[in-house]
Amino acid sequence: MNINKYKQIRDAIGMVMRKFDSHDHPLDYAGKLVLYIEACVALQHLHLTTLQQKLLHDLGEKTKNINLNFVYTGRITDMQQFRNV
Numbered sequence: 001m002n003i004n005k006y007k008q009i010r011d012a013i014g015m016v017m018r019k020f021d022s023h024d025h026p027l028d029y030a031g032k033l034v035l036y037i038e039a040c041v042a043l044q045h046l047h048l049t050t051l052q053q054k055l056l057h058d059l060g061e062k063t064k065n066i067n068l069n070f071v072y073t074g075r076i077t078d079m080q081q082f083r084n085v
Contacts, residue, residue, distance in 0.1 A: 008079060009040055009046075012033060012037070013033065027062075027066055028068065031064070031066040032068060032081060036076060037056060038056070
């Protein structure tokens with residue numbers, strides 16, 4: 001398995017975790033993270049374990065009612081959306 005394909009997802013998760021630490025709209029970014037991971041998995045044909053799929057689904061359920069209009073400014077697969085401004 002080529003682990004390099006998964007590094008972007010790992011880095012995005014780390015950036016969103018920093019949003020939680022700084023209280024910078026953490027649930028909004030968690031919702032964006034779900035969409036980002038789903039897009040990466042689909043576009044790069046990545047495999048997620050059953051546990052990873054369940055965690056992603058659970059996080060998606062918890063963030064599905066969040067309005068993401070104000071935070072989307074670029075492509076869904078762009079890591080810049082998680083960086084601190």
